Amino acid sequence: MKKVLDYIREYNMILEGDSVLVGVSGGGDSVCLLSLLREFRKEIPFTLRVLHVEHGIRKEESVQDMEFVEDLCARWEIPCKSVRLEVPAYAKKEGLSMEEAARKLRYEALYEGAERIGGAKIAVAHHANDLMETMLFFLCRGCGIKGLYPMEPVSGQLIRPLLCVTKAEIEEYLKNEKLQFCIDATNEDTVYTRNRIRKEIIPILESVNEGAVEHFFRTANRLRQADEVLQKAEAAALLNYVGKEGADLRIGGEIVQEPIYIRQQVVRKCLSDLAGQKKDLTGQHVEAVLRLFGSQVGSFIMLPYQIRGEREYEGVRLYRTEAAQEQGEKKERPGFKKPIFGEENLVLPDGSRLSVRIFEKNERISEIPEKSCTKWMDYDIIKNKLEVRYCQPEDFFVMDAVGHKKTIKKFFVDEKIPKKQREEQLVLASESHVFWVLGRRMAEDAKVTGATRRIMEISIDKGDKTDE
Template identity: 40%
Template sequence: MKRIEKFIQKYHMLTCGDRVIAGVSGGADSVCLFLMLLELRKKIGFDLIAVHVHHGLRGEAADQDQQFVEALCEQHRIPLEIFRVNLESIAKKRKQSLEEAGRMVRREAFDSVCQKYGGNKIALAHHQNDNAETLLWNLSRGTGLDGLGGIRPVNGKFIRPLLCMNRKEIEEYLAKRKQSYCIDETNAETDYTRNKLRHLVLPILEEQVNSAVVRHMNETMEQIWELQEYMQEQVEAAYQECVQEHFEKACWIQIQQKSFETFPELIKKMVIRKGMEQVGGKKRDLSHKHVDVMMELMNKQVGRTLDLPYEMHAKRNYEGIRLEKQRTYSFGEEKKAEIMQECMSELNIPGETILADRNLKLRCKILEKPKNLSIKDIPQKIYTKWFDYGIIKSSLYIRTRQAGDTIVIDEKGHQKKLKNWFVDEKIPKEVRDSQLLLAENNEILWVLGHRMSQAYQVKQSTKWILQIEVETYKSDGGKENGRNNS
């Protein structure tokens, strides 16, 4: 227990007055986490709320897990929020694996409970064996410095107090307290790659290489965390010196070759990666290969260009490299829309999208439509809207107006050009070019702060709802709720 306390203190995980949301599946790891948080609750002075997600996958076994968690929380008088979902249906709908969909559903559940209780910390039960598996997984698939660090003990509001313990120590802790727990029989299967690492690869390393391999791998990752913090400081300083951002009326950056070339090779590569993440809006699918071709472009003649993921386009110019985001929209006979020089942000669905230049945060959730939904149940707030998720066919973007934009204005499906709608609604000319829109290609789903498209309204036939909330966002990490209280 003392080791846990020292680990929590080292990474500043918990303080007096926190409201901690803990994921409790009923397995050994989460039960251990639950009991340790119970012990620390009075000593540190925080509130504890438990969350259990029933994925609808394992029949009676899953029902028994839920009953176990209910009894555990009732015994210790801890509030419990239960979420029952059909994970297979959700995974199919979102075109995700069960593992990925499950992770996202749990994150949505945590976010929901955080909102309900004012939670500011989410405690997860990852331990050293999980981290060792993650490191092997990342190494096997190819990774950079971030991947070598595995799972971080603190990542935003997520905390992982058990990352200083291995699975054997967790089971010993529960045995000493004669505390039972649930066993998920699917964890013993080797159909999934992660399970193969757990049951086949790690045991061989422990038996034939070093019995303390898990501990040694975690010690190495802890050194990587320290290195990452230092490197982030260096990269941020270099980025500020050699990159000019243009995100107010456009979406591009200029990497200045003269100052860029003064930095070491590793820093230059990390600056390029940061630039791509800033313009593209995502980290996923940006690999070292994309960084390498950008490095090569810097040494090529002026005028050479390069296409990158997320509709990014790089061009070698006299100053260095200009990296911008651009998108082609298909409408009519697949004509290319006129792309206005405005920054577009793809919505993270589900998840959060931050528009730093507008000081806004958009929070997206996927909800299953209640069976007896009435019109009065649909939010009527100006900055909280429900959309029929089933008819959305491609990515959604928050952007400003573009040529060809239309909006459906009635139940019969009549469309109106957005520029005409602006005139009819007497939207001032000086704000039309900066008015934020939610768009799917050239169809406008929502003129933020004004009307929704009639085509995307929730109907009786709707099965899944996309809920979008807009909040005022402070860059210092705080938030104001004025946007979604109207």
């Protein structure tokens, strides 16, 4: 399908010389994707590999699917690796649904597989019907604008070449090319919400308008473009109206002049930063904070996670009560560990936000940021098993171009860093190899050089205007 090749080119999903890892289940969608990418190599020279995940759910059928994919790849002379997972055991251990556990482990396997072959791009077979299904699912559950464009053509390493085509177009392609594929019986079981949307609701909407799927796809694109504008406005409002004093956040009263959506988003971000998560924070809590701006000085409200909102002369102060802060420190600090699989947006224990962006190095780049809270690093050097966590006694970093190493403990002593700050120091590391002591020192071997191909930009937003 030429439209898929055009879509790939429009979003620079695959460039000449790239390495692409395709997740192939053996179903029609992934077989279609693999077949198309195999043909597109004639137009764009790139390396193609396959990863198949056997979830351990459907027993004999799963093994048959794995054998089918391996045979198909052998015939097409495409390198293939199969990974066996025990999803039922993991779901039980973590208290997750089977679908959620399978998705989590599947993506972990894909990212790990991509890293093993040099940071390959990961191609998955989501199509326009999947997009529509997810939009409807999120709408029924309640969501913001982001939930109305839940899949993007490119998201870090992840690419979705089939997002521009419908399920009907995929089925027609499979029929015309006489391609065989596996059928997963669980996809027909309407006891699952997503299957019910796919099998019952979408056909009804298509009976109302046969172009419904394409219209949802175009609407999602418009919403994504509109949200880019809104995110810039939200970021500007955060800089203009939100200040941080210790662990407290203060929202200036002048924010009432902003449109209601921007006010809501600013308050929502402040609450989630204080809580360290979004769970249990609802629109009602956001509205309760906004009503404080019209209340008398001294008025206050209590919110989840023992967050208190208090009206002051110049605006509203949000903070966690002392008991909540102490409990949070004891519970959260020892176990804080967040893996970095690609582009990320994380809330750190102190409420600040860490964002990760990955992009191709442009030869025209002449100035590398030297700010303490924004760093550029060579992604292809640091990408393996990357995580943000508290520092450990065995941690070390490379301190100069010669390769001399220094332990974190010695670094703290040399820099005369107080003990309390040492205990709360976060690092970006791969196992015990530290690449950045957040806000302080970056390792020499992580720096961007003339040989760098891809850059990882890591920024920390502390909620104020300082980045010295």
